[in-house]
Amino acid sequence: MKKKKIKKAVRKPVKKSAPKSKKKIAKKTLSIPKGASLEEVGVITHYFPKVDAAVVKLTKGALSIGDxxxxxxxxxxxKEKVGSIQLDHLPIQNAEKGMEIGLKVKSKVREHDVVYKIIS
Structure with a gap:
């Protein structure tokens, strides 16, 4: 009985690439109009990513469409302009302190983010 010769697998050296340097991105600063101030009105309690909506608990102030x-x-x-406010799935024009409302947002938000109203 003849013995079969077994070939050893030849490993080719893997060329390692140099680590890519990360570019530093300057953080944008939010600009509000001159003479305007920020008034805290509430806190985000939940975010719905499929519909880009947030639940806001109004703790210190009121909100209206157009604010x-x-x-x-x-x-x-x-920053953004309030375009849609809902309470129990029904659209409303104004929301008062103590309400928990749904608010359409343009960007992802997280729980405990703070909502401020721009006062001109």
Whole structure:
């Protein structure tokens, strides 16, 4: 009985690439109009990514459609105009302190992000 010769697998050296350097991105600063101030109105309690909506617990102020707001948090910092407010799946025009409302947002937000109203 003849013995079969077994070929050893030849490993080719793997060329390692140099680590890519990360570019530093300057963080955008949020600009609000001159003479305007921010008034805290509430806190985000939940976010629905499929419909880009957030649940906001109004703790210190009121909101109306057309108000300009700023949402600030650990990873979010943007401003937008309030276009849609809902309470129990029904659209409303104004929301008072103590209400828990649904708010359409343009960007991802997280729980505990703070909602401010821009006062001109």
């Amino acid at each position: 300009r707001i700023v949402i600030k948090g650990h990873t979010s910092d943007f």
